[in-house]
Amino acid sequence: MAKKKIAVYPGTFDPVTNGHLDIMRRSMCLFDALIVAVALNPKKNPLFPIEERVKFIKDATRDLENLEVFAFDNLLVDFAQNHKASVIIKGLRAVSDFEYELQMGLMNRSIDQKIETLFMIPSQEYSFLSSSFVKEIALHNGNVSKLVPQPVKARLKKLSK
Amino acid sequence: MAKKKIAVYPGTFDPVTNGHLDIMRRSMCLFDALIVAVALNPKKNPLFPIEERVKFIKDATRDLENLEVFAFDNLLVDFAQNHKASVIIKGLRAVSDFEYELQMGLMNRSIDQKIETLFMIPSQEYSFLSSSFVKEIALHNGNVSKLVPQPVKARLKKLSK
Amino acid sequence: MAKKKIAVYPGTFDPVTNGHLDIMRRSMCLFDALIVAVALNPKKNPLFPIEERVKFIKDATRDLENLEVFAFDNLLVDFAQNHKASVIIKGLRAVSDFEYELQMGLMNRSIDQKIETLFMIPSQEYSFLSSSFVKEIALHNGNVSKLVPQPVKARLKKLSK
Amino acid sequence: MAKKKIAVYPGTFDPVTNGHLDIMRRSMCLFDALIVAVALNPKKNPLFPIEERVKFIKDATRDLENLEVFAFDNLLVDFAQNHKASVIIKGLRAVSDFEYELQMGLMNRSIDQKIETLFMIPSQEYSFLSSSFVKEIALHNGNVSKLVPQPVKARLKKLSK
Amino acid sequence: MAKKKIAVYPGTFDPVTNGHLDIMRRSMCLFDALIVAVALNPKKNPLFPIEERVKFIKDATRDLENLEVFAFDNLLVDFAQNHKASVIIKGLRAVSDFEYELQMGLMNRSIDQKIETLFMIPSQEYSFLSSSFVKEIALHNGNVSKLVPQPVKARLKKLSK
Amino acid sequence: MAKKKIAVYPGTFDPVTNGHLDIMRRSMCLFDALIVAVALNPKKNPLFPIEERVKFIKDATRDLENLEVFAFDNLLVDFAQNHKASVIIKGLRAVSDFEYELQMGLMNRSIDQKIETLFMIPSQEYSFLSSSFVKEIALHNGNVSKLVPQPVKARLKKLSK
Numbered sequence: 001m002a003k004k005k006i007a008v009y010p011g012t013f014d015p016v017t018n019g020h021l022d023i024m025r026r027s028m029c030l031f032d033a034l035i036v037a038v039a040l041n042p043k044k045n046p047l048f049p050i051e052e053r054v055k056f057i058k059d060a061t062r063d064l065e066n067l068e069v070f071a072f073d074n075l076l077v078d079f080a081q082n083h084k085a086s087v088i089i090k091g092l093r094a095v096s097d098f099e100y101e102l103q104m105g106l107m108n109r110s111i112d113q114k115i116e117t118l119f120m121i122p123s124q125e126y127s128f129l130s131s132s133f134v135k136e137i138a139l140h141n142g143n144v145s146k147l148v149p150q151p152v153k154a155r156l157k158k159l160s161k
Numbered sequence: 162m163a164k165k166k167i168a169v170y171p172g173t174f175d176p177v178t179n180g181h182l183d184i185m186r187r188s189m190c191l192f193d194a195l196i197v198a199v200a201l202n203p204k205k206n207p208l209f210p211i212e213e214r215v216k217f218i219k220d221a222t223r224d225l226e227n228l229e230v231f232a233f234d235n236l237l238v239d240f241a242q243n244h245k246a247s248v249i250i251k252g253l254r255a256v257s258d259f260e261y262e263l264q265m266g267l268m269n270r271s272i273d274q275k276i277e278t279l280f281m282i283p284s285q286e287y288s289f290l291s292s293s294f295v296k297e298i299a300l301h302n303g304n305v306s307k308l309v310p311q312p313v314k315a316r317l318k319k320l321s322k
Numbered sequence: 323m324a325k326k327k328i329a330v331y332p333g334t335f336d337p338v339t340n341g342h343l344d345i346m347r348r349s350m351c352l353f354d355a356l357i358v359a360v361a362l363n364p365k366k367n368p369l370f371p372i373e374e375r376v377k378f379i380k381d382a383t384r385d386l387e388n389l390e391v392f393a394f395d396n397l398l399v400d401f402a403q404n405h406k407a408s409v410i411i412k413g414l415r416a417v418s419d420f421e422y423e424l425q426m427g428l429m430n431r432s433i434d435q436k437i438e439t440l441f442m443i444p445s446q447e448y449s450f451l452s453s454s455f456v457k458e459i460a461l462h463n464g465n466v467s468k469l470v471p472q473p474v475k476a477r478l479k480k481l482s483k
Numbered sequence: 484m485a486k487k488k489i490a491v492y493p494g495t496f497d498p499v500t501n502g503h504l505d506i507m508r509r510s511m512c513l514f515d516a517l518i519v520a521v522a523l524n525p526k527k528n529p530l531f532p533i534e535e536r537v538k539f540i541k542d543a544t545r546d547l548e549n550l551e552v553f554a555f556d557n558l559l560v561d562f563a564q565n566h567k568a569s570v571i572i573k574g575l576r577a578v579s580d581f582e583y584e585l586q587m588g589l590m591n592r593s594i595d596q597k598i599e600t601l602f603m604i605p606s607q608e609y610s611f612l613s614s615s616f617v618k619e620i621a622l623h624n625g626n627v628s629k630l631v632p633q634p635v636k637a638r639l640k641k642l643s644k
Numbered sequence: 645m646a647k648k649k650i651a652v653y654p655g656t657f658d659p660v661t662n663g664h665l666d667i668m669r670r671s672m673c674l675f676d677a678l679i680v681a682v683a684l685n686p687k688k689n690p691l692f693p694i695e696e697r698v699k700f701i702k703d704a705t706r707d708l709e710n711l712e713v714f715a716f717d718n719l720l721v722d723f724a725q726n727h728k729a730s731v732i733i734k735g736l737r738a739v740s741d742f743e744y745e746l747q748m749g750l751m752n753r754s755i756d757q758k759i760e761t762l763f764m765i766p767s768q769e770y771s772f773l774s775s776s777f778v779k780e781i782a783l784h785n786g787n788v789s790k791l792v793p794q795p796v797k798a799r800l801k802k803l804s805k
Numbered sequence: 806m807a808k809k810k811i812a813v814y815p816g817t818f819d820p821v822t823n824g825h826l827d828i829m830r831r832s833m834c835l836f837d838a839l840i841v842a843v844a845l846n847p848k849k850n851p852l853f854p855i856e857e858r859v860k861f862i863k864d865a866t867r868d869l870e871n872l873e874v875f876a877f878d879n880l881l882v883d884f885a886q887n888h889k890a891s892v893i894i895k896g897l898r899a900v901s902d903f904e905y906e907l908q909m910g911l912m913n914r915s916i917d918q919k920i921e922t923l924f925m926i927p928s929q930e931y932s933f934l935s936s937s938f939v940k941e942i943a944l945h946n947g948n949v950s951k952l953v954p955q956p957v958k959a960r961l962k963k964l965s966k
Contacts, residue, residue, distance in 0.1 A: 005166075005191065026277060030166065030248065075945040087191065092280070094743045095578050098259045099899045105282045106933035111947060116187055119253070119280035121266045124607055128750035140719040142755060236623040255421045256900050260577045267611035272625060285929055289428035301397040303433060327810075327835065348921060352810065352892060409835065414924070416582045417739050420903045427926045438831060441897070441924035443910045446768055450589035462558040464594060488649075488674065509760060513649065513731065570674065575763070581742045588765045599670060602736070602763035604749045738904045772911035784880040786916060 007087040007118075008080045010037040010072075014046040015152045016057045017134055019126035023091040024061060026120055033066045035083050040073040047135060047159070060149040077111045088117045093127050168248040168279075169241045171198040171233075175207040176313045177218045178295055180287035184252040185222060187281055194227045196244050201234040208296060208320070221310040238272045249278045254288050329409040329440075330402045332359040332394075336368040337474045338379045339456055341448035345413040346383060348442055355388045357405050362395040369457060369481070382471040399433045410439045415449050490570040490601075491563045493520040493555075497529040498635045499540045500617055502609035506574040507544060509603055516549045518566050523556040530618060530642070543632040560594045571600045576610050651731040651762075652724045654681040654716075658690040659796045660701045661778055663770035667735040668705060670764055677710045679727050684717040691779060691803070704793040721755045732761045737771050812892040812923075813885045815842040815877075819851040820957045821862045822939055824931035828896040829866060831925055838871045840888050845878040852940055852964075865954040882916045893922045898932050 007027055013020060013036075027034050038054050046053065050071045057069045072079045080088060088108065090101050098119070105117035122129075129147055138144045138156035145153060168188055174181060174197075188195050199215050207214065211232045218230045233240045241249060249269065251262050259280070266278035283290075290308055299305045299317035306314060329349055335342060335358075349356050360376050368375065372393045379391045394401045402410060410430065412423050420441070427439035444451075451469055460466045460478035467475060490510055496503060496519075510517050521537050529536065533554045540552045555562045563571060571591065573584050581602070588600035605612075612630055621627045621639035628636060651671055657664060657680075671678050682698050690697065694715045701713045716723045724732060732752065734745050742763070749761035766773075773791055782788050782800035789797060812832055818825060818841075832839050843859050851858065855876045862874045877884045885893060893913065895906050903924070910922035927934075934952055943949050943961035950958060 030277060030279075073945075075942065075947045078945070078947075092259070092263070094747065095256050095259060096740060096743050096901060098253070098256060099901050102253070102282060103899065103933040103935070103938070106285055107938050107942070109282070109285075110933070110951075111942070116191060117282060118191075121263060121270070121278060124267055124270075124610065127607065127610070128747040128754070130747070133747070133751050137719065137751070137755070140717075140722070142719045142722075146754070234623075236620065236625050239623070239625075255425065257418060257421050257579060260579050264577065264611040264613070264616070268616050268620070271611070271629075272620070285932065288929065288932070289425040289432070291425070294425070294429050298397060298429070298433070301395075301400070303397045303400075307432075352921060352923075414903070414907070416586065417900050417903060418579060418582050420897070420900060424897070424926060428929055431926070431929075438835060439926060440835075443907060443914070443922060446771065446911055446914075449768065449771070450586040450593070452586070455586070455590050459558065459590070459594070462556075462561070464558045464561075468593070513760060513762075575742070575746070578739050578742060581736070581739060585736070585765060589768055592765070592768075599674060600765060601674075604746060604753070604761060607750055607753075738908065740901060740904050772908040772915070774908070777908070777912050781880065781912070781916070784878075784883070786880045786883075790915075 004032040005087065006033045006035065006083060006085040007031040007089050008035045008037050008076070008083065008085040009089040010039060010076050010079075012039050012041045012044055012046060012131070013053045013057060014044070014048055014131050015053060015134070015148060015156070016060060017126070017129050017131055017148050018146070019091065019122050019129040021060055021149070022123045022126055023089065023120055024064070024067065027089045028064055028067060031087065033068070034089075035085060036061075036067065036069040037076065037079055038069065038071045040071060048155075052155075056149065056152050059151055075111070077108050077115055080115050081112065086115060088115060090117060090119050091122045092119045093122060093130075165193040166248065167194045167196065167244060167246040168192040168250050169196045169198050169237070169244065169246045170250040171200060171237050171240075173200050173202045173205055173207060173292070174214045174218060175205070175209055175292050176214060176295070176309060176317070177221060178287070178290050178292055178309050179307070180252065180283050180290040182221055182310070183284045183287055184250065184281055185225070185228065188250045189225060189228060192248065194229070195250075196246060197222075197228065197230040198237065198240055199230065199232045201232060213316075217310065217313050220312055236272070238269050238276055241276050242273065247276060249276060251278060251280050252283045253280045254283060254291075326354040327409065328355045328357065328405060328407040329353040329411050330357045330359050330398070330405065330407040331411040332361060332398050332401075334361050334363045334366055334368060334453070335375050335379060336366070336370055336453050337375060337456070337470060337478070338382060339448070339451050339453055339470050340468070341413065341444050341451040343382055343471070344445045344448055345411065345442055346386070346389065349411045350386060350389060353409065355390070356411075357407060358383075358389065358391045359398065359401055360391065360393045362393060374477075378471065378474050381473055397433070399430050399437055402437050403434065408437060410437060412439060412441050413444045414441045415444060415452075487515040488570065489516045489518065489566060489568040490514040490572050491518045491520050491559070491566065491568040492572040493522060493559050493562075495522050495524045495527055495529060495614070496536050496540060497527070497531055497614050498536060498617070498631060498639070499543060500609070500612050500614055500631050501629070502574065502605050502612040504543055504632070505606045505609055506572065506603055507547070507550065510572045511547060511550060514570065516551070517572075518568060519544075519550065519552040520559065520562055521552065521554045523554060535638075539632065539635050542634055558594070560591050560598055563598050564595065569598060571598060573600060573602050574605045575602045576605060576613075648676040649731065650677045650679065650727060650729040651675040651733050652679045652681050652720070652727065652729040653733040654683060654720050654723075656683050656685045656688055656690060656775070657697045657701060658688070658692055658775050659697060659778070659792060659800070660704060661770070661773050661775055661792050662790070663735065663766050663773040665704055665793070666767045666770055667733065667764055668708070668711065671733045672708060672711060675731065677712070678733075679729060680705075680711065680713045681720065681723055682713065682715045684715060692799075696799075700793065700796050703795055719755070721752050721759055724759050725756065730759060732759060734761060734763050735766045736763045737766060737774075809837040810892065811838045811840065811888060811890040812836040812894050813840045813842050813881070813888065813890040814894040815844060815881050815884075817844050817846045817849055817851060817936070818858045818862060819849070819853055819936050820858060820939070820953060820961070821865060822931070822934050822936055822953050823951070824896065824927050824934040826865055826954070827928045827931055828894065828925055829869070829872065832894050833869060833872060836892065838873070839894075840890060841866075841872065841874040842881065842884055843874065843876045845876060853960075857960075861954065861957050864956055880916070882913050882920055885920050886917065891920060893920060895922060895924050896927045897924045898927060898935075
């Protein structure tokens with residue numbers, strides 16, 4: 001078992017929330033390295049450009065060694081192979097998440113049998129949290145201090161004016 | 162990351178199926194050691210005594226190094242701590258599995274923050290498979306050759322007569 | 323397409339409800355013959371003996387040609403083969419029904435590829451109805467007139483005294 | 484709207500947990516009076532006799548005016564009518580809870596159109612909590628201090644010895 | 645308990661259906677006043693302008709005292725506070741509704757602990773009904789007489805030509 | 806039972822997948838004729854024009870007698886009536902599919918009581934497969950050979966360049 005275990009944590013992260021960061025910290029303890037993969041995802045019409053979404057995560061994870069952040073626009077399985085990762089990490093909040101992720105996991109396995117999808121449970125205090133909810137609250141001038149890192153909060157505040 | 166990563170795969174395994182064995186083999190690739198934890202579970206009124214359930218798994222995993230099988234009758238979290246495991250592995254077939262396991266995972270985390278529950282997707286060919294279904298088929302003289310290891314099949318055959 | 327299409331509608335029917343009868347009448351329109359298969363199911367510890375469960379259905383379906391009622395205690399797939407049926411009918415009320423029935427359907431298909439499971443939607447007025455609810459209400463002297471055929475109601479009344 | 488609004492909160496409460504007490508306190512704020520209805524439920528084979536289950540709740544709610552606790556063994560709808568209640572309160576933790584409760588709510592409405600079922604969200608810290616989990620932990624000598632009121636904890640401790 | 649209980653029933657109501665009106669009438673019986681809150685929701689790209697969506701509801705609820713209808717474009721929790729409401733009402737048809745609403749309810753509680761979300765069961769005859777289905781049927785010249793109030797039907801008819 | 810049983814299998818088919826073709830072949834065995842109904846569905850903004858979506862299916866089903874393919878843009882129930890079909894066929898992969906289709910089925914029944922919706926289980930190897938996943942993979946130059954008929958694959962390849 002000398003081989004390093006590398007995991008990929010993919011998402012749109014528009015923007016990163018404390019729920020995402022919780023999953024990152026939890027997975028750091030389980031694998032030798034974690035690669036956060038920020039999907040370009042133009043179809044979802046993200047609020048923040050990809051560079052900013054990547055930067056938010058980098059800023060919030062400066063204290064974490066063995067964590068890298070990349071943008072990607074190819075198939076997730078190809079991205080994982082390129083980075084020698086054997087695990088894809090997903091956080092599961094709800095049943096609806098689960099079904100979609102189960103289908104994605106099976107599809108990815110059909111492409112590459114060697115890459116395993118693992119599901120983690122986010123901290124209970126973030127079980128309702130999603131990037132959409134954060135944007136919804138922030139753009140109506142609600143308080144998102146406990147939901148996102150400080151720089152994301154500051155940036156959202158500017159947008160809501 | 163020098164510390165060995167040990168995972169526990171708990172269940173009643175009454176009896177072990179090829180679906181369980183699939184999860185065991187998949188998790189072997191992800192962690193340094195795997196401990197299969199067979200719950201005594203007298204309330205479920207198992208068909209096979211605990212010694213036999215343990216033996217079925219040992220027989221079917223002889224070729225796997227770094228895998229051990231134990232019976233247990235204490236709290237799963239205590240069992241994991243005693244074996245220095247930091248991960249609990251569960252296979253998820255269905256939404257109903259998921260909800261129950263999510264609650265168990267949150268409860269276990271409330272007892273010990275350091276033990277993480279990870280969910281894996283079983284191979285698609287076993288997505289309908291459960292120990293109950295196997296017993297149902299075998300006790301009605303159906304063919305379970307593709308569903309369980311050979312010694313389990315032989316033992317079930319004797320029972321159905 | 324000269325071959326007759328025969329469907330099996332299996333269940334414990336402890337006792338038959340108006341929801342079950344609704345599914346029977348709907349399936350009668352779709353296939354050349356319908357066989358209601360009453361599972362012995364001793365593990366579920368039924369309230370009514372198998373003979374009585376069969377008789378309740380026979381009494382309630384006297385006006386229906388091409389419908390037969392049988393008790394069975396073997397594998398459903400074997401029962402279907404013996405009666406030259408190519409279809410298994412199930413009513414779906416809820417998501418939890420669906421998941422269990424999906425697993426059963428996949429297991430049955432793994433035993434015999436030629437037997438197809440079809441799911442039907444019960445009439446909306448029966449979407450909450452189950453044999454357990456009927457027994458619960460009747461044994462507490464509630465009114466089940468709209469939920470079961472008259473002879474079942476009469477029989478439940480005697481039991482509740 | 485001069486009529487007093489009385490709500491019933493039914494359950495087996497074997498034993499009452501902090502999650503149940505959270506729902507009681509939340510509903511107290513919404514209605515003029517709350518009646519906790521403890522189901523005899525012999526089929527579920529409860530660990531605690533009905534008198535003890537009632538007493539645990541009475542002890543834990545001494546500070547709450549307008550709350551009463553009763554045992555019941557008739558239909559819930561009949562119980563509600565007898566106590567002039569027009570609302571049934573249920574806590575919803577999970578999707579599987581929801582489906583069962585939706586069917587129960589529809590069945591109860593079919594018996595009495597005037598009694599409305601309302602679902603509440605328990606506090607997030609109790610979203611994994613159930614009486615079964617509490618018993619499971621306590622009987623294996625786990626710590627349930629944060630999950631149940633002190634007297635329940637003390638009583639469970641005696642049982643686990 | 646002298647304080648008046650005011651509930652908010654939020655939605656996009658594009659357009660209001662008989663299912664929505666059923667929930668309104670049911671909640672009227674439970675609280676001292678009901679405020680229907682019509683979300684501007686420009687992202688959903690509604691078929692009807694906000695003024696018309698409000699007017700449809702006002703017209704259909706003229707006989708109801710203690711019910712008011714407002715448009716809103718701020719956070720629901722802020723809207724509720726401004727109207728001194730302590731309850732948010734939601735109708736639940738399906739499991740997928742439930743999960744989304746559970747997350748929304750938890751998020752809203754995280755913003756204001758004092759505002760409680762309550763879920764109601766719509767009348768069974770409307771359990772399949774949604775504004776999207778109504779628009780789908782009407783725009784294909786289907787008959788929506790039993791699904792929406794008469795003025796909505798008339799307005800949809802004009803659009804479908 | 807002399808009347809011919811005609812079934813309709815509706816969808817957007819953007820593009821048809823091997824999962825769809827599996828459902829078509831399975832339904833062919835159950836009914837006297839099958840009509841594949843390709844929805845225009847401009848709101849979903851399909852990748853392929855309707856003529857091409859129809860042609861893909863025709864090409865892939867040349868060997869099947871008693872199967873016809875049509876585009877449609879009216880209500881599905883009206884389309885079924887026009888073609889003297891009494892059955893609507895849907896494949897169910899997941900719980901989320903199920904809920905939506907249950908609501909559609911109930912709505913369609915409310916329009917025409919005589920048209921029955923039947924749900925089928927797709928072959929297990931296609932349980933993760935959807936047109937969206939196929940497009941996602943193909944447009945990122947992934948291999949879709951096992952997922953769609955050859956001409957669809959060829960066409961997708963051109964688009965991805």
